[in-house]
Amino acid sequence: MSVEGATITRVQLGGTRGGPAVRTLRRDRWWVQPSISAFVLSAFVVYTTWAVFVNKDYYVGASHHRDLISPFFSPCVTRSCVAGAHGTFLVINWWHVTPALLILGGPLAFRLTCYYYRRAYYRSFWQSPPACGVADAHGRYSGETRFPLILQNLHRYFFFIGLGFNVILTIDAVVAFRLPGEGGIGVSLGTLVLVVNAVLLWAYSMSCHAARHLCGGHVNAFSTHPIRHRLWKLLTPLNARHMQLAWASLIFVALTDLYVRLVASGVFSDPKIF
Ligand code: FES
Numbered sequence: 001m002s003v004e005g006a007t008i009t010r011v012q013l014g015g016t017r018g019g020p021a022v023r024t025l026r027r028d029r030w031w032v033q034p035s036i037s038a039f040v041l042s043a044f045v046v047y048t049t050w051a052v053f054v055n056k057d058y059y060v061g062a063s064h065h066r067d068l069i070s071p072f073f074s075p076c077v078t079r080s081c082v083a084g085a086h087g088t089f090l091v092i093n094w095w096h097v098t099p100a101l102l103i104l105g106g107p108l109a110f111r112l113t114c115y116y117y118r119r120a121y122y123r124s125f126w127q128s129p130p131a132c133g134v135a136d137a138h139g140r141y142s143g144e145t146r147f148p149l150i151l152q153n154l155h156r157y158f159f160f161i162g163l164g165f166n167v168i169l170t171i172d173a174v175v176a177f178r179l180p181g182e183g184g185i186g187v188s189l190g191t192l193v194l195v196v197n198a199v200l201l202w203a204y205s206m207s208c209h210a211a212r213h214l215c216g217g218h219v220n221a222f223s224t225h226p227i228r229h230r231l232w233k234l235l236t237p238l239n240a241r242h243m244q245l246a247w248a249s250l251i252f253v254a255l256t257d258l259y260v261r262l263v264a265s266g267v268f269s270d271p272k273i274f
Contacts, residue, residue, distance in 0.1 A: 023134055024133055024134040024135060031130065034130050037124040038125060047258075048072065051100070051257050058085070058261065060190065061085070064269070066180075071253050073085065074103070075103065077090045077102065077103075078095040079093045080096055081099050107162060109161065113154060113155035159210040162208075169197065186273075200245065204242075
C-alpha cells in the first residue's frame with residue numbers, strides 16, 4: 001500500500017556496523033541525550049572519586065549539635081572513621097585507607113548493572129549505538145553474551161545489596177532527627193536532606209525491573225496471587241518512571257554528600273527548622 005506524497009526510506013536490518021560515512025538519516029538532535037548522559041555520569045564519577053579520596057568532612061557530629069553522615073561513608077565501619085561516625089556493632093581495625101572504598105562497591109554494582117544505566121552508558125560512552133537509527137561506532141557486536149558484560153545478569157542479585165544500603169541510609173535519616181544539645185529531637189535542613197535522599201533511593205530501587213519481576217514474574221494468573229498482583233500494580237507506575245528516578249536519586253545522593261561536607265567543613269551551619 002502506498003500513501004500519496006509520503007517519503008519512503010528503505011531500512012536495511014543488520015546493516016553495516018562500524019560508523020559508515022553516513023551514520024544516520026535522522027535530522028533531529030539525537031546526540032543531545034547521549035551527550036547529557038555522558039556529562040552527568042562523568043561529573044558524578046569525578047565528584048565521587050574526589051569525595052571518597054579526600055576522606056574528611058563526611059560527618060557532622062555532636063560538636064555541631066547534629067548527627068549527619070554522608071551516604072558515601074555509611075556505614076562507617078573502620079577504626080579510622082572520624083569519632084561518632086561509626087557504631088560499635090562492627091569496627092574493622094585493619095583497614096587504613098578511606099572507609100568509603102569498603103562501602104561503594106555494593107551501590108556501584110547495583111547502579112552499573114541497572115538496565116537503564118546500561119542503556120545510558122552504552123549509548124553515551126561506547127556509542128553502541130548512540131541512538132535509535134544511528135550507526136554503531138563498533139564493527140562487531142556480541143551483546144552481553146560474553147565476559148565481562150555477561151556479569152550484567154547479576155543485577156537481580158545486586159538489587160538485594162542495594163536494598164541493604166537503603167535500610168542503612170534510612171536509619172541514618174532517622175538518626176538525623178537527633179539534635180544533641182538542642183533539645184534532643186528536632187528537624188534541621190540536614191534532616192530533610194537525608195530523608196529525601198533515603199526516599200529517592202527507595203523509589204529508585206522499587207522502580208527496578210527486578211523488583212517488578214519479583215512481584216509479577218512467573219505468575220500465570222494474578223487472580224490466584226492477589227497480594228503479588230497488588231504489589232505489582234503498586235510498582236508498575238514507579239517502574240514507568242525508572243529513568244527519572246535513576247537520575248534524581250543519583251544526583252541527590254551526590255548533593256547529600258555535598259551538603260554534609262559543607263556543614264562539616266564550616267562553610268555554613270545546618271539551620272534548625274523546629
Ligand atoms: S533496572 Fe535499574 S535498578 Fe534495576
